[in-house]
Amino acid sequence: MSVIYVLLAxxxxxxxxxxxxxxxxxKRGQYDDAYTPSVRMLFEDEILSDLNKxxxxxxxxxxNKDQTNTYGxxxx
Amino acid sequence: MTxxxxxxxxxxxxxxxxxxxxxxxxCNGCKTVYEIFTSNGLSSFYDIxxxxxxxxxxxxxxxxxxxxxxxxxxxxxxxxxxxxxxxxSIPNIHCSSCIWxxxxxxxxxxxxxTSQVDFPKKTIRVTxxxxxxSLKALVLLLSSIGYEPYISLEEYTKKNTKIDRSLIxxxxxxxxAFGNVMLFSFPEYFEVEEFWLNQYKPVFRWLMFAFxxxxxxxxxxxxxxxxxxxLRSKVLNIDVPIALGILTLFLRSTIDIIFDLGSGFFDSLTxxxxxxxxxxxxxxxxxxFLSFERDYKSYFPIAVTRLxxxxxxxxxxxxxxxxxxxxxIRSMEIIPVDxxxxxxxxxxxxxFVTGESNAVFKASEEKLFAGGRQLSxxxxxxxxxxxxxxxxxxxxxxxxxxxxxxxAFQTLxxxxxxxxxxxxxxxxxxxxVFWLFYRPSMALNVFTAVLIIACPCAIALAAPFTLGNMLRxxxxxxxxxxxxNIIERLSKIDTTIFDKTGTITSTVKEAILYEGISLTExxxxxxxxxxxxSNHPLSRSLYDILKSNDIVTLDEFQEHTGRGVEGKxxxxxxxxxxxxxxxxxxxxxxxxxxxYVSSDEDYKGRFVFKNKYRDGVEDxxxxxxxxxxxxxxxxxxxxxxxxxxxxxxxxxxxxxxxKPTDKLEYIKYLQKDHSVLMVGDGLNDAGALAQSxxxxxxxxxxxxxxxxxxxxxxxxxxxxxxxxxxxxxKSVQIIKLSFLLSLxxxxxxxxxxxxxxxxxxxxxxxxxxxxxSIVIFTTLCTNFSGRRLK
Numbered sequence: 001m002s003v004i005y006v007l008l009a010x011x012x013x014x015x016x017x018x019x020x021x022x023x024x025x026x027k028r029g030q031y032d033d034a035y036t037p038s039v040r041m042l043f044e045d046e047i048l049s050d051l052n053k054x055x056x057x058x059x060x061x062x063x064n065k066d067q068t069n070t071y072g073x074x075x076x
Numbered sequence: 077m078t079x080x081x082x083x084x085x086x087x088x089x090x091x092x093x094x095x096x097x098x099x100x101x102x103c104n105g106c107k108t109v110y111e112i113f114t115s116n117g118l119s120s121f122y123d124i125x126x127x128x129x130x131x132x133x134x135x136x137x138x139x140x141x142x143x144x145x146x147x148x149x150x151x152x153x154x155x156x157x158x159x160x161x162x163x164x165s166i167p168n169i170h171c172s173s174c175i176w177x178x179x180x181x182x183x184x185x186x187x188x189x190t191s192q193v194d195f196p197k198k199t200i201r202v203t204x205x206x207x208x209x210s211l212k213a214l215v216l217l218l219s220s221i222g223y224e225p226y227i228s229l230e231e232y233t234k235k236n237t238k239i240d241r242s243l244i245x246x247x248x249x250x251x252x253a254f255g256n257v258m259l260f261s262f263p264e265y266f267e268v269e270e271f272w273l274n275q276y277k278p279v280f281r282w283l284m285f286a287f288x289x290x291x292x293x294x295x296x297x298x299x300x301x302x303x304x305x306x307l308r309s310k311v312l313n314i315d316v317p318i319a320l321g322i323l324t325l326f327l328r329s330t331i332d333i334i335f336d337l338g339s340g341f342f343d344s345l346t347x348x349x350x351x352x353x354x355x356x357x358x359x360x361x362x363x364x365f366l367s368f369e370r371d372y373k374s375y376f377p378i379a380v381t382r383l384x385x386x387x388x389x390x391x392x393x394x395x396x397x398x399x400x401x402x403x404x405i406r407s408m409e410i411i412p413v414d415x416x417x418x419x420x421x422x423x424x425x426x427x428f429v430t431g432e433s434n435a436v437f438k439a440s441e442e443k444l445f446a447g448g449r450q451l452s453x454x455x456x457x458x459x460x461x462x463x464x465x466x467x468x469x470x471x472x473x474x475x476x477x478x479x480x481x482x483x484a485f486q487t488l489x490x491x492x493x494x495x496x497x498x499x500x501x502x503x504x505x506x507x508x509v510f511w512l513f514y515r516p517s518m519a520l521n522v523f524t525a526v527l528i529i530a531c532p533c534a535i536a537l538a539a540p541f542t543l544g545n546m547l548r549x550x551x552x553x554x555x556x557x558x559x560x561n562i563i564e565r566l567s568k569i570d571t572t573i574f575d576k577t578g579t580i581t582s583t584v585k586e587a588i589l590y591e592g593i594s595l596t597e598x599x600x601x602x603x604x605x606x607x608x609x610s611n612h613p614l615s616r617s618l619y620d621i622l623k624s625n626d627i628v629t630l631d632e633f634q635e636h637t638g639r640g641v642e643g644k645x646x647x648x649x650x651x652x653x654x655x656x657x658x659x660x661x662x663x664x665x666x667x668x669x670x671x672y673v674s675s676d677e678d679y680k681g682r683f684v685f686k687n688k689y690r691d692g693v694e695d696x697x698x699x700x701x702x703x704x705x706x707x708x709x710x711x712x713x714x715x716x717x718x719x720x721x722x723x724x725x726x727x728x729x730x731x732x733x734x735k736p737t738d739k740l741e742y743i744k745y746l747q748k749d750h751s752v753l754m755v756g757d758g759l760n761d762a763g764a765l766a767q768s769x770x771x772x773x774x775x776x777x778x779x780x781x782x783x784x785x786x787x788x789x790x791x792x793x794x795x796x797x798x799x800x801x802x803x804x805x806k807s808v809q810i811i812k813l814s815f816l817l818s819l820x821x822x823x824x825x826x827x828x829x830x831x832x833x834x835x836x837x838x839x840x841x842x843x844x845x846x847x848x849s850i851v852i853f854t855t856l857c858t859n860f861s862g863r864r865l866k
Contacts, residue, residue, distance in 0.1 A: 001272055008283070012256075019252050026244050036195040039172045040179065 083122070084110050085222070109221050116183045121173050139219075141379030141391040142212035151211065151227070158206040159189075164225040166218065169198045178223060185209060185217060200225075228374040246295040247357055250350040253287040253295075257346045260284050264339040265837050281333040284342040292326050296349045314493030314536055317500055321531025322349065328524040341528060344839045348533050351847045355540035359560050363551065366788055368558040372447070372469050372759060375428075376412050380405070383456065394463050405455040413446050413459050414466045420455035421639065424448035427577050428758040435669065437654070447759060452612050471736050471763050477784070487564055488811055489539045493532070500530040507830045518832045525834040529825035534818030534846040538811050539564075542854040546807045549862035554790035555800055562786045565770050566804035568751045572700055572797075573743065573764070575756035576710035576720075579774045581687035582791070588621050592673075592681015599675050602650045606643030609633050614671055615641065615652070618683055640672075650675050655682075687716075692795035694723045699798040701725035705750070709739050711760050739764035755797070759783050772797075799865055810857045814850050821846035 025031070082102035094101040097114070101107040113121050141147055154161035168174070174193070178200050181191040187209035191202045200223075202214060215225055260280045263273050296319075303319035306312065322345065329340030379393045381404040389404060394412045397403070402418070405411055411424070422438035429447035438444060444457060446466035463469060504526040511519040543560035550557055557563065574580050595603065600622055607619040609630075632644035640653015651658045651674045658674035670682040700706055707729040708720060714732035721730065731742065740763035746752050747769070754761065754768035757775065762783040765771030773785035774794060782788050789797070825842050828834045 001275075004276060005279075008279070012283075015252070015256060019248070022248050022252075023245060026241055026248070031244065033194045033196055036175060036193055039175050039195070042172075043176055043179075 082106050106222075112184065112221055113177070116180075118177055118180055118183060121177050139212055139215050140381070141377075141393070142210070142215060144379060144391045144393070147379055147391075147393055148211050153201075159203065160206060160211065161201065161203045162211060162214070163199055163201045164215070164218070164227070165197075165199050166223045166225050167198060168223050169193065169195065169200075174223070177221070181217075184221075185213075188214070227378060228376070243353065243357055243360065246298075247350070247353045250291050250295040250346060250353050253291045254343075254346040254350040257284045257287050257342050260287075261339060261343045261836075261840075265840070277339075278333075278336075281339060284340065285330065285333060288326065288329070288342045288345055291346050291349050292322060295353060296322050299352070311490070312494040312497045313490045314496070314532060317493065317497045317530065317532050318352070318536055320497075320527055321533075324524050324527040325531070328528070339836055341836050341839055344528070344836070344843050347840070347844055348531065348847075351533060351844070352536055355537040355544075358544040359540035359547075360544075363556045366556055368785060368788070372472065372762075375410070375447070375759060376463070377410060380409075380412055397459055397462060399459050399462060401459045403457050403459060405450050405457060407450060407452050407454065409450055411444055411446055411448050411450065411455075411457065412466075413463055414461040415444050415446075415457040415459050417442050417444055418456045418458050421453055422455055423451045423453070425451055429760050471740075471759075477766055485561065485565055487539065487561065488808060489536065492535060492815055496532055496535065500526065503530070503826060503830070511832065522830060522832050525829035525832070526826065528839060529829045529834060529842070530822055531843075532818070532822075533843060534821060534850045535815055537847055537850050538814035538818065538854060541851050542807050542810050542814065542858055545855055545858040546803065546862070549803070549858065549865070550800060553796060553800075553865055554793045555787065555796070556789075557787045558785075562770055563804045563807050565751075565786075566753070566801060567808045569704065569753040569770060569801060571705040571707065571746055571750040572753045572755065573707040573709050573746070573768070575739075575754075575758070575761050575764075576708055576716065577687065577712050578757040579755055579761075580693050580708075580794075581689050582776070588618065589684045589686065590681060591684060592679075595673070595675070595680060598648070599650060599680070602643060602645055602648060602675075603652060603673065605630055605645075606633065606641050606650055606652065609643075610635055610641045612641075614669070614685065617685070618652075618671055648676060651677075689723075690791065690794055696795050696797060697724050700801075701728075703798075703801075705729075707731070707746075709734055709742060709754075709764065711735070711739075711758075736760040736763050740767050743767045753801075755789075756785075757782070796865065803861060803865065806861045807858065810854055810861070813857070814854055817853060818846055818850055821849075 081100070083099040084101055084106035094103065094107045096107045096110065099110070101110065113119055142151075149155065152160045152162045166178070169178070175195060178193050179191055181202065182188045185204075187207055188202060188204045191200055193200050200218075204214060215227070218225055260283055263280070264277070299315050299319045299322060302313065302315040306316055325341050325345040325348070329342050329345065332338045332340040376394060379391045380397065381389050382392045382397070383402040383404055384390055397413055403413075403415070417438050417440055419440065422442075422444060423435050424438065424444065425435045426445070426448045428449070429445070435451055436448070443460070446463070446469065461467075504523050507526055508519050508523040511522045540560065543563045546563055547557055547560055550563075604619060604622045607615040607622070610616075630643050630645055632642075634642045636642070636653070636657065640651060640657040642649065642651050644650075652671050655670075655672045658672045658679060659677065669685040671685070672682045673680045697706060701724075705727075706725060708724070708731065710730075710732050711734050712732060714730075717730060717732065721728075724730070734742070736759075739761060743752055743754060743764045744767055747767070752768045752770075754764045754771045755774060756765055756771070757773060761771075761773075765773060765783060765785045770787065771785040772787045772789050773782040774791050775782045775788055776791045821842065825834075825839075828838055828842075
């Protein structure tokens with residue numbers, strides 16, 4: 001049953017690794033801005049195709065919102 | 077044509093409509109931005125958010141100071157081998173489109189390598205190569221697409237302060253240890269008598285001990301420090317019983333496992349500290365895009381144009397200005413130092429620094445004070461005093477600015493803490509004395525048990541969660557508080573003092589009255605056309621209200637800077653400007669701003685500009701007047717006295733012509749027997765805002781500038797002020813109710829403790845239960861009362 005010492009050592013090591021990862025991520029400022037990355041990941045990478053078309057297209061753009069949506073007031 | 081919205085910024089296109097690419101734009105600026113975006117393949121800007129853009133401002137020489145390498149060096153974060161990194165604050169960032177376009181800056185100029193937006197802080201960090209590019213070019217590029225950076229003296233003198241993340245670390249340590257200790261102590265909760273479990277009990281116990289060490293000595297350090305400081309200054313704050321509880325928990329648990337008396341209370345100990353830190357974390361809501369500490373430094377420009385001995389222009393930073401220097405002040409620039417006017421027609425807007433609502437005209441050789449904004453034309457001035465010795469900046473030498481309002485205020489929690497500590501120590505002593513006679517072996521056990529169970533975790537959590545949640549509710553209604561302490565201070569307010577200019581009146585002069593011989597249709601049309609070409613703020617507002625549709629082409633147009641404009645058509649002349657300019661010898665009454673008009677050299681009449689009171693100000697006064705005293709403290713002349721007396725409650729005190737230091741002294745005088753709320757907006761209110769119990773700064777654009785204060789309120793929500801005050805009083809009631817609730821838990825816990833039956837498992841259940849129920853109770857209550865704001 002003394003295997004429990006080995007198991008404890010392993011489990012605590014794993015836990016400490018995760019804890020170190022947490023401390024490191026805080027230190028690098030990953031939690032400083034919790035909002036922008038959530039928006040950034042949703043942007044499409046369609047810039048190139050736009051450029052190829054030369055920006056001359058008259059795409060129908062939906063403008064059905066009455067006011068600019070101000071995220072700034074609600075989420076931060 | 078009514079209600080055509082600009083494709084770029086969404087403003088009304090009524091003034092000048094520009095058609096381009098089958099789309100409507102309100103001005104050439106917006107059209108240009110659209111052109112830039114589409115030609116760089118960035119037209120998806122408009123897909124992400126409709127009408128996302130902001131109208132670009134016109135800028136000419138504003139950023140010439142960025143040619144000065146000394147200044148650039150101080151602004152950039154990194155500057156090596158032809159690569160610079162700069163962090164710029166851009167107040168206009170407001171939606172996801174902004175993030176998108178700003179992070180695609182590299183498509184607009186090949187020298188920009190990366191740009192990254194921090195949305196909550198409203199900053200952008202740009203890395204660029206110096207090859208045919210510079211900071212100035214970057215700033216101009218940003219301005220041309222409507223994202224003008226905000227560069228001020230504050231940024232320039234800012235030291236690289238390290239962000240304090242210690243609370244997150246502490247929370248991490250406590251949470252980590254809490255989880256692990258819980259797991260290790262799980263077998264003992266069930267008290268199963270099992271051979272293997274009994275054999276390994278000491279291992280688990282000592283592991284728990286090891287995990288609790290960093291929690292007690294690192295994560296809980298602040299409580300010990302605060303309790304120690306409190307005791308030293310003979311104050312029993314709430315941290316005293318907390319620190320006592322933590323210490324007892326730790327020592328008793330350690331003794332328990334050393335002498336094999338039990339498993340100790342390590343689970344409760346770590347849990348308690350984790351919850352306490354969670355409360356602290358929740359309370360620490362900050363609005364990182366706002367600054368509550370601004371002084372004149374962030375209002376002044378970084379650099380000005382100096383004329384050197386040879387008459388050449390050069391940019392120098394304003395700390396280097398010396399007495400005797402000649403400076404050039406362009407239109408819409410701020411005069412940074414006290415000086416004497418040498419050349420040019422000064423028309424200076426002092427509304428922000430003195431509260432005077434009307435622009436002041438000055439002739440050569442007259443003295444100019446720092447802080448005024450030149451409205452039109454170029455000035456040459458000679459410096460009389462350096463920046464830090466100027467009339468306005470001297471105000472910051474007053475001792476109120478170094479006073480800390482938080483330490484001076486005893487919070488509700490601390491006042492409870494005192495009685496609580498005395499009560500707990502009393503009960504502990506009584507119970508110990510009783511057990512000493514009854515069964516002495518139990519005495520120490522009971523004494524520690526009382527201290528442990530009475531540890532006021534729930535009480536300490538009630539205020540942070542109530543106030544923290546209220547802070548968020550206020551924030552949603554554009555009322556931004558510096559910290560939670562202010563809510564408690566707000567609940568005690570019984571006197572409210574308002575500044576006039578810019579606070580209860582709007583900063584834009586909107587109410588325009590015409591006095592004199594009425595103008596004919598043709599004259600109005602001619603006047604409007606003439607004004608159209610002028611950039612003076614008064615011309616612009618007058619242009620907007622004149623009702624005439626046909627815009628004619630003028631034969632001749634002249635603008636006489638600082639005096640007026642002149643337009644000629646079909647041998648008819650129209651002149652608009654100051655009284656002396658149109659040849660009218662009316663004595664200039666101090667209390668009005670007016671544009672005088674003459675047609676064919678005949679004086680016709682004048683347009684009087686009045687500051688418009690914000691909507692709902694009357695209702696605001698009525699609502700506030702019911703519960704507290706109101707006062708007006710204005711730096712302006714008493715031209716509005718009659719009108720104000722009409723809309724204010726009868727006993728209101730109205731004071732005019734108040735200097736910044738007068739305002740401060742008046743607040744100090746009131747504070748002898750009142751708790752004062754000061755509502756202001758300008759630099760001249762800074763002293764009063766700092767002296768008052770709570771200083772609220774009103775701002776039409778929260779991103780721009782507001783003096784140092786406790787809270788910033790968006791001007792559109794000024795009328796909600798009574799509701800905010802009411803809510804803060806309600807918050808204090810909620811905290812009191814939570815105190816009652818947590819006292820109930822304490823009574824139950826004390827029953828177990830005093831009777832000597834406190835098992836670790838009871839403590840482990842009771843402590844988290846009381847904390848969580850308090851959190852739920854306060855959150856529900858605050859959300860419920862916050863709903864009424866809508």
